[in-house]
Amino acid sequence: xxxxxxxxxxxxADDPARAAAIMAGEQSLGTFVKLAAETxxxxxxxxxxxxxxxxxxxxxxxxxxxxxxxxxxxxKPYQRAEVTVSxxxxxxxxxxxxxxxxVAGNLFELAPFSGLKLTGLELPTSFTNAHPGPQFxxxxxxxxxxxxxxxxxxxxxxxxVGLSPTETAELVSTLCTAGLDxxxxxxxxxxxxxxxxxxxxxxxxxxxxxxxxxxxxxxxVAFNLSGDIDAMRxxxxxxxxxxxxxxxxxxxxVGLAGVQALRKHSQLPIHGHRAGWGMLDRxxxxxxxxxxxxxxFRLAGAxxxxxxxxxxxxxxxxTSVIRSARACLTxxxxxxxxxxxxxxxxxxxxxxxxxxxxxxxxxxxxxxxGIMGHPDGPAAGVRSLIEAWEAALEDITLEDYATxxxxxxxxxxxxxxxxx
Amino acid sequence: xxxxxxxxxxxxADDPARAAAIMAGEQSLGTFVKLAAETxxxxxxxxxxxxxxxxxxxxxxxxxxxxxxxxxxxxKPYQRAEVTVSxxxxxxxxxxxxxxxxVAGNLFELAPFSGLKLTGLELPTSFTNAHPGPQFxxxxxxxxxxxxxxxxxxxxxxxxVGLSPTETAELVSTLCTAGLDxxxxxxxxxxxxxxxxxxxxxxxxxxxxxxxxxxxxxxxVAFNLSGDIDAMRxxxxxxxxxxxxxxxxxxxxVGLAGVQALRKHSQLPIHGHRAGWGMLDRxxxxxxxxxxxxxxFRLAGAxxxxxxxxxxxxxxxxTSVIRSARACLTxxxxxxxxxxxxxxxxxxxxxxxxxxxxxxxxxxxxxxxGIMGHPDGPAAGVRSLIEAWEAALEDITLEDYATxxxxxxxxxxxxxxxxx
Numbered sequence: 001x002x003x004x005x006x007x008x009x010x011x012x013a014d015d016p017a018r019a020a021a022i023m024a025g026e027q028s029l030g031t032f033v034k035l036a037a038e039t040x041x042x043x044x045x046x047x048x049x050x051x052x053x054x055x056x057x058x059x060x061x062x063x064x065x066x067x068x069x070x071x072x073x074x075x076k077p078y079q080r081a082e083v084t085v086s087x088x089x090x091x092x093x094x095x096x097x098x099x100x101x102x103v104a105g106n107l108f109e110l111a112p113f114s115g116l117k118l119t120g121l122e123l124p125t126s127f128t129n130a131h132p133g134p135q136f137x138x139x140x141x142x143x144x145x146x147x148x149x150x151x152x153x154x155x156x157x158x159x160x161v162g163l164s165p166t167e168t169a170e171l172v173s174t175l176c177t178a179g180l181d182x183x184x185x186x187x188x189x190x191x192x193x194x195x196x197x198x199x200x201x202x203x204x205x206x207x208x209x210x211x212x213x214x215x216x217x218x219x220x221v222a223f224n225l226s227g228d229i230d231a232m233r234x235x236x237x238x239x240x241x242x243x244x245x246x247x248x249x250x251x252x253x254v255g256l257a258g259v260q261a262l263r264k265h266s267q268l269p270i271h272g273h274r275a276g277w278g279m280l281d282r283x284x285x286x287x288x289x290x291x292x293x294x295x296x297f298r299l300a301g302a303x304x305x306x307x308x309x310x311x312x313x314x315x316x317x318x319t320s321v322i323r324s325a326r327a328c329l330t331x332x333x334x335x336x337x338x339x340x341x342x343x344x345x346x347x348x349x350x351x352x353x354x355x356x357x358x359x360x361x362x363x364x365x366x367x368x369x370g371i372m373g374h375p376d377g378p379a380a381g382v383r384s385l386i387e388a389w390e391a392a393l394e395d396i397t398l399e400d401y402a403t404x405x406x407x408x409x410x411x412x413x414x415x416x417x418x419x420x
Numbered sequence: 421x422x423x424x425x426x427x428x429x430x431x432x433a434d435d436p437a438r439a440a441a442i443m444a445g446e447q448s449l450g451t452f453v454k455l456a457a458e459t460x461x462x463x464x465x466x467x468x469x470x471x472x473x474x475x476x477x478x479x480x481x482x483x484x485x486x487x488x489x490x491x492x493x494x495x496k497p498y499q500r501a502e503v504t505v506s507x508x509x510x511x512x513x514x515x516x517x518x519x520x521x522x523v524a525g526n527l528f529e530l531a532p533f534s535g536l537k538l539t540g541l542e543l544p545t546s547f548t549n550a551h552p553g554p555q556f557x558x559x560x561x562x563x564x565x566x567x568x569x570x571x572x573x574x575x576x577x578x579x580x581v582g583l584s585p586t587e588t589a590e591l592v593s594t595l596c597t598a599g600l601d602x603x604x605x606x607x608x609x610x611x612x613x614x615x616x617x618x619x620x621x622x623x624x625x626x627x628x629x630x631x632x633x634x635x636x637x638x639x640x641v642a643f644n645l646s647g648d649i650d651a652m653r654x655x656x657x658x659x660x661x662x663x664x665x666x667x668x669x670x671x672x673x674v675g676l677a678g679v680q681a682l683r684k685h686s687q688l689p690i691h692g693h694r695a696g697w698g699m700l701d702r703x704x705x706x707x708x709x710x711x712x713x714x715x716x717f718r719l720a721g722a723x724x725x726x727x728x729x730x731x732x733x734x735x736x737x738x739t740s741v742i743r744s745a746r747a748c749l750t751x752x753x754x755x756x757x758x759x760x761x762x763x764x765x766x767x768x769x770x771x772x773x774x775x776x777x778x779x780x781x782x783x784x785x786x787x788x789x790g791i792m793g794h795p796d797g798p799a800a801g802v803r804s805l806i807e808a809w810e811a812a813l814e815d816i817t818l819e820d821y822a823t824x825x826x827x828x829x830x831x832x833x834x835x836x837x838x839x840x
Contacts, residue, residue: 029581039581045582047581067735090582091582091609092612093613095610096648101646102608161458162510187526188522190513192511193509193513226517228516229678250520252520252675253518254675255679256674257674257678258675260649261677275521276521279524279699283484286702315484
């Protein structure tokens, strides 16, 4: 395969094949200056090509405003179609930024479309081999965190009420003692007047290192270093110096070139937060699906990628969550899988369904209330999550497993009725 | 002002004030771990605050799927409201990436919202002063291009059919001779097997420099250097070495940290292309409006920002185009204005309306067919655009001015009837 394959869902009042051809033309040959050199051979070599158009449904009203209806189609409904377009490497080269521009650039504004979403990408090995991909992935993360079977059980330190570095370290101490594998900064907590990044890392790692010395287990803490390139490099080095084992980045806010630069510099796993992704994927017929979005940041070098969780508190459906997580666990040619990160309203209850849907426990499972709100305290909260995953892995129902596992039993009693 | 003000348009089946409060809470204090330290004083200091909620309309159907309706509201319509939220600098610090995460992060996925768009930002001077903003802006660009009154008249070299560097340079030669002020790469043309960036710059600048030696006018060429940080720096230096006067970047594909790094390195004006922006703003009730989007990239350092054009070929309305251009021309405290770049279906015809709507000619006006398709050739095409702007600036109708200006007259005859 020497071309890039992009899958789209389109909606148009025009003939879908014609609309797809307009999109392919706009995103490769362009339209302004027609030249004598525009021979059929050159068009074939440098043009994007519509490979397939399959109409899936018709609707009376457009999903997005602003689309133009061709005269002769003005009484027809809007058609939704799955479209496959191939792009030549001869135009894009092997640049991730170039790829984004070609498959997700101006096309969303094209006049024929009342809906347009990039739903997936298939890339030639010559393209993917030009990018580093995850440096640690699943095995590297499991080794650093010293967790081999169940998911990494983790939590988030919310910025809450202006926690100082010392207060943050005190909370981390409680969480380490509770037996957590993984702790992360909130996406909003980076570096601020009341919590300098450097001081936070120092205070937190003192606690983590002391706990590691005492127990042999070094809890993985993802420090949010998002910022400009120089700040991210400097902060990475601070984490490394203090014996930290993970850095976190807000991928969309920093952008592709930022994540690429971080990956080039990093000696630690990169925890990719997707804050802002809702802008790209909340509408079912606009933007970019998470499997497509995550392809860019996986090739750029993220090791962990947020996917929300089953029965989450946000608007995302379970189907969408599982599709994202499966994409994370699928290699892209020789580029290894990344660890999906489940969060939002997670407790012991979602473990069996998550495992059944994925067939894997290679993930990070973040809970807040499910740990801190456990009636017997945070340690029992963590234990209830591990027990729930043990039950899932051994194909025993939570209820059965709970008869001999009191932490899980207490979690089911407290949280079980609150969930649907 | 010591807080960041963000304006939103929301849609919710919940009480709008309650929904806004949920959003403010989620984007500042967070929700996971409630601490004893969460005193009213700390909440006031570190929490985002809803400043205003004004309901503007009611609708029966939600704009976006997935929103949850509270039980007691289940028979009520969806309300749309303009909401103002203020964020403390104590959480965000002075980071642009942090600002993006706070005002445009997870909130788009929050359960109460069937619509949520960031429509504008007001920033304290202590925040804006921490960022470089445009290095050249309007006066710097005008000086380099040696154009003081009318807009910079420009065109785009579409990647078309795999133009080699030599073929590109031949086209640039024709365009220089035609009298253009400004030429830019297509957003899709960066560096590819058939057109290496370095060879293209060398071939094109040879032509531009020869033309400058002969005429005293150096045409500004915006070379598209979008890519990873190292590639962008290297390519910038190539442009500088060859006497080039502008570099171009695909802002959304590269991302904020990438544009910041480019600005830090650059000795040339940065031409900001917005490819992909449709994902963020095509839906009227999702994402981020261009005035908000452009605030980020202006502070990061772009000198020119694409805004589409009046009566363009895309889906964007004229109202939206003018709002974007006006935002570009408004200073952000001491951060100077940027030059809006008009393109898409532009010819002489839109000059008077553009000038009337903006009250300024401090812009870049890109035309393709309006230049290359002029019946008397590209030089007459360029002349017709300059004449149209002269007429606009002198408040004479195009028809009157055309009686003594044959290039404009020919343009009106050819393109006038094709436009609405």
